Structure formats: structure tokens, C-alpha cells
Amino acid sequence: MAAQTLQSVPGEPTSARHEQSLEDAARRDAEGQAYFDKVMADDSRIEPRDWMPPAYRKTLLRQISQHAHSEIIGMQPEANWISRAPSLKRKAILMAKVQDEAGHGLYLYSAAETLGQPRDQMMQDLMDGKAKYSSIFNYPARTWADMGAIGWMVDGAAIANQVPLCRASFGPYGRAMVRVCKEESFHQRQGFEILLELSHGTPEQKQMAQDAVNRWYAPALMMFGPPDDDSPNSKQSMAWNIKRFSNDELRNRFVGMMMEQVKVLELTLPDKDIRFNEDTKKWEHGPLDWDEFHEVLAGRGPCNAQRLERRREAHHNGTWVREAAAAYAEKQSRKQAEKESAA
Numbered sequence: 001m002a003a004q005t006l007q008s009v010p011g012e013p014t015s016a017r018h019e020q021s022l023e024d025a026a027r028r029d030a031e032g033q034a035y036f037d038k039v040m041a042d043d044s045r046i047e048p049r050d051w052m053p054p055a056y057r058k059t060l061l062r063q064i065s066q067h068a069h070s071e072i073i074g075m076q077p078e079a080n081w082i083s084r085a086p087s088l089k090r091k092a093i094l095m096a097k098v099q100d101e102a103g104h105g106l107y108l109y110s111a112a113e114t115l116g117q118p119r120d121q122m123m124q125d126l127m128d129g130k131a132k133y134s135s136i137f138n139y140p141a142r143t144w145a146d147m148g149a150i151g152w153m154v155d156g157a158a159i160a161n162q163v164p165l166c167r168a169s170f171g172p173y174g175r176a177m178v179r180v181c182k183e184e185s186f187h188q189r190q191g192f193e194i195l196l197e198l199s200h201g202t203p204e205q206k207q208m209a210q211d212a213v214n215r216w217y218a219p220a221l222m223m224f225g226p227p228d229d230d231s232p233n234s235k236q237s238m239a240w241n242i243k244r245f246s247n248d249e250l251r252n253r254f255v256g257m258m259m260e261q262v263k264v265l266e267l268t269l270p271d272k273d274i275r276f277n278e279d280t281k282k283w284e285h286g287p288l289d290w291d292e293f294h295e296v297l298a299g300r301g302p303c304n305a306q307r308l309e310r311r312r313e314a315h316h317n318g319t320w321v322r323e324a325a326a327a328y329a330e331k332q333s334r335k336q337a338e339k340e341s342a343a
Helices: 002-008 011-041 054-073 075-079 088-113 119-127 145-162 171-199 203-222 234-239 247-265 290-300 304-317 319-342
Strands: 275-277 282-284
Touching: 054 075, 054 088, 054 119, 054 234, 054 304, 075 088, 075 145, 075 304, 088 119, 088 171, 119 304, 145 171, 145 203, 145 247, 171 203, 171 247, 203 247, 247 282, 290 304, 304 319
Parallel strands: none
Antiparallel strands: 275 282
16 A cells, blocks of 8 residues: 555656646747747847747748758859850859859858758758759750859849848848858859850850840749749748848849840840839839749759759768768867866
């Protein structure tokens, strides 16, 4: 009987401790939510160790990791042209640009890691086809003029989208975007300069430039994401001050930017429906093929399979580098521990 009595006693304090733990957790969540709401209202910033709603963290991880993957995959169409650039100067410039894109990916992976997602897991999700990246990088770069169109239009669209992200409510993301945008501005000018030289060259060069602009125009506009009515994440991201403008707002701004710059290039945009709406004071573009956008995003674009296969191949070929770096870091850590122990 004594044994039975002793066995039944611990149940009560354990239950009480559990209830107290739940109450403490609820109180911390309430306090955290109040702080989070105040940060949003003050248009300030959340840092990695601050309390944040699970949905906010999930949204950030999705957006930042997709952004990082886009930078890494985006190296491929341009890296393919380094060996075929028309001059040593062009090779050096393009090589520097591709290196910049790699750096952008690393900044962004680091920002995502502060949210608790290991980089290895993000990379594995990309190679497994579970993670998305920008649809624009699943199109082929057919001629040297495409390097100009990518710089002017794709990087130009990236700038239009990313400059507002410098004010993102998540600190590591916003700070990373400051440097990214500075470097993207050089990339955009480099692309514009390539097209400018081609468009003022021979008739064949000008036609090559025009063909490239024609190919990349629609995919570049679709980089901003689906129309606002069909964008499930955009409104919530704006409510959390991650994004500052809707997809359609950014897209129309970009169209207005291109309309002025294309005049200097003496080229045309392949959209007869572009117009400035005097009532709304905004630029408007013609219809886009959103079925194509969703097909490419689903992995059925012109280069989806090739892009992922190249990424897997590069990851495999870099195994020895990662292993060597890990071994060196472990060795240095062991030396430091021995040094501290001896002291």
C-alpha cells in the first residue's frame, strides 16, 4: 500500500508544472506579439533573437531562400558566356559580375540561417526541386546580346524590386540588400552599355540587340510575380513591412523606367499596348502569358532541368572543398581549445 501511495503522489506536481509552463509560454507569446506589433507600427526592425510569429518566420524563410537560390542559379546563363565574350575586357567584366552574384547568394543564405534554417538544408531543397527560384533563369541566353538584355532588363527589374527591400522589417535581410543593390546597379549599367554599343553598331548587331530585348521583355516583367489578384503572399508580406509595394506597382514602375531608357538605345519594347494612364498617372503594359509563367515555375520551362542538373553537378564537384574547409575549421578549433587549456 505504501508503494502504491508513493507512486501516485508525483502526478499532481507534474501536472501543475505542466500547466504553469503552458501559462508562462502563453504569457511570453502575448508579450512577444505586443512587441512585434509595436515594431511593425513603428516601421522599425525585427532582429533574429526577437520574438516573431511563426508565419512571419516562415514567410521570411521562403522569400529569402528563394532569393538566394535565384542568385546562385542566375550565375549559369552568364557564366556560360565568359569564355565566348568578344574581348578580354568583356570577359573580365562578366566574370566579376558572376562573382558578385555568388556573393549575393551567400549574403542571403547567411540572412536565412539567422532564422534557424541550415544552409545545407536549403541547398538540398533546391537540388531536390522542392525550393523555388526566379522563373527568369530558366530561359536560354542565345547570343552575346542576351548578356546586355539580362543586365539591363533582368538586373533592372531586380533593382526595382530590391531597393524597397533595403527597408525590409527583418534586419539581416534589409542590411544584406543594401550592398546587393549597389552591385546590381553596376550590373544594370553594364547590360545597358552592351546594348548601347550593339544598337549603334552594324545593322546586324542592332537587330541582335532588338531580338534579345524581344526575348527577355515578358520574362523580365513576370519576375515581379503574378498579378496582385493572384498573389497569395504579397498582401501579408506588405502588412509585415517585408515588401513595400505590390507586384503590379513594381512592374508598372519598371515599365516606366524602360520606356525612357529604350529611347536612348534606339530600340523598341515588344509591347504595342504600353501606355501612360493619365487618370492613374501610372504606366500600363499589355497582357502577359501567365500560363507560361506557372509552367516555368512548376519546373517545365526551357532550361529548368538543365539548371538543376548543373547545380547538382557543381555541388558534387565541390564536395572535397567543403570537406577540406570543415577539417581545417575543426583543426583550428582544436588548436584554440588546447591553447586555452594550457593557459
